[in-house]
Amino acid sequence: MDFAYSAQTQTLRGRVRDFLDNYIVPRIAQWQQEAGDGKRVSFMADLKALAREEGLWNLFLPSLAENEPGTRLSNLEYAPLAEIMGRVSWASEVFNCNAPDTGNMELLHMFATEAQRERWLCPLMNGETRSAFAMTEPDVASSDASNIQTLIRRDGDQYIINGRKWFITNASHPDCDFLIVMGKTDPEGDAKRQQSMIIVPFDTPGVELVRNIPVMHHLAPEGHSELLFRDVRVPASNLLGSEGDGFMMAQARLGPGRVHHCMRAIGMAELALELMVDRAQERKTFGRYLHQHGSISDWIARSRMEIEQARLLVLKTAWMIDEVGAREARREIAMIKAVVPTMLGNVVDRAMQVFGAMGLTPDTPLADLWIASRALRIADGPDEVHLRSIARMEIDGSHGRRGSSSDYLTPPDSLRR
Incomplete structure (x- = not known):
């Protein structure tokens, strides 16, 4: 298994991050005002046009055809780009990589007739509609x-x-x-x-x-x-598709989409950790900087470890979808969906605690990130459904093991016969 970022992915990471910092982050306040009023965001079309012009468009679709707009990337290549987009809730729309349009584009790409593709898929892929x-x-x-x-x-x-x-x-x-x-x-x-x-x-x-x-x-x-x-x-x-295909199509839609969700969530967690670290270095209590208190330095360390663990599992899942398909990766898909939102909630909760009362207000993005983490434990299936699936696959897999785990049990001599 090789999760190393390709040269193309490394280049795209830099370009997506530069685009985010230069064009998206400065617009956050304006987006909140306009979108909060239920209006069409005035600058969105311009940002989409700029992203498309710079080749940062439809990055999520491995099966992209030559005549379709965008850059064809594997799930593993796209995953770290989704992580960067996750730092701002609406950033993925700028690159035409936003849910649920991505899942719908995948469905239409796989199952639509030519007439359906022309009428519904093409406008979506061009970013003209949602x-x-x-x-x-x-x-x-x-x-x-x-x-x-x-x-x-x-x-x-x-x-x-x-x-x-x-x-x-x-x-x-x-x-x-x-x-x-x-x-x-x-x-x-x-x-x-x-x-x-x-x-x-x-x-x-x-x-x-x-x-x-x-x-x-x-x-x-x-x-x-x-x-x-x-x-x-x-x-x-x-x-x-055909009558009766709905369940099959829903399963096909969910595999890559869960990788996208989880990588965006990891981007949120990275942002929360950055905010926590900065706050811990500038704020003092009882004559010491916050990071000099043992509990908070532990929070920072644990947050870093948990983010890295979660990222590796999601990258493995993306790699498996590319190599063997979503069906064979269904255990890993279920695992990331259970692991990542909980990780995000833990990291954000620590960051909110470090910020104190300010962490509860709209002055930071932490409250919104916490809501997103809690909602993700239900969206795309509650944790319990995924845990049930994982356990079932473990139990089914145990029947095919050579030998028995009981061979590893060593009772006291008094119980031997």
Whole structure:
């Protein structure tokens, strides 16, 4: 296994970091003001055009074709770039590498017809529009996709959609043009063949944006939104793949996306550690700098160790997806999703403690980073689902081991026979 950054990745890391420092960080206050008002951010189109002009565009898609805009990178090559983008919550949009559009582009790239690619994929890849992925529902435990209740019923040359979705990222973004909706076309069929996915233009009659749900009193302008679908009719040609392919496509979508999420989270953790270190060197209590107190120096050391451990696991996972595919890397994908958000929460919590009351305020990014860490323990499946999957794979794998672990047990002589 070789996780060393290639020469191309090293060059791109420097260019992405320079772009972030020169063009994105100076705009943070303006973005917060404009996006917080629910408006289209006035400078976003200009920054996107500049990023594309500098070749920092669609960096996340290994299967990028020659005629498609962007720079083709493997998952391992892209991972450290996602880490840099994670330092500012909206930075990935500038490079057209933002969730959930990345996952939707991957879906359309793999499964869309030529007509669907032209109508929906091309505008996404050009950064002209945004999209949402509507899977989670309020009335069921959506971590088990077989529970989904939204119905997608065929009616001649159309499908009719009825259901309720929530925590749909991007649905409140002013540029969100369409949704990929997951629902059931065959509620009585095999558990993993009941679901299908269909493309729904946002302005279709019957699609209602109910609310943008605050998360811990934090309101994300792009939205964690609740949607209602009442007799929504779309052409049958909007079906993505075939009926019953929804579960399979959802699994295909999640592998690389979890690497992206986790690397951005590592970028957040790096920022929190940097802030903690700086604060610990400038603030005094009881006549000593904070870093001279043993507990805080321990926090700094533990944070560094935990970040490095998490990064290595995510890079291994990215490497495995590139080498053997997401299916073979499913244990590692589950592990990073359980490990990284908890690590981020621990590092941010320590940084907040070092900052004291200031760490709770909007004067630092720490409160937002803490909210992100807590939300990530639920987004893309709660920790418990991933832990259950990991344990199941360990138990299944134990049946194929040579010998027995009991051979390593040495009882006292008095119990030998």
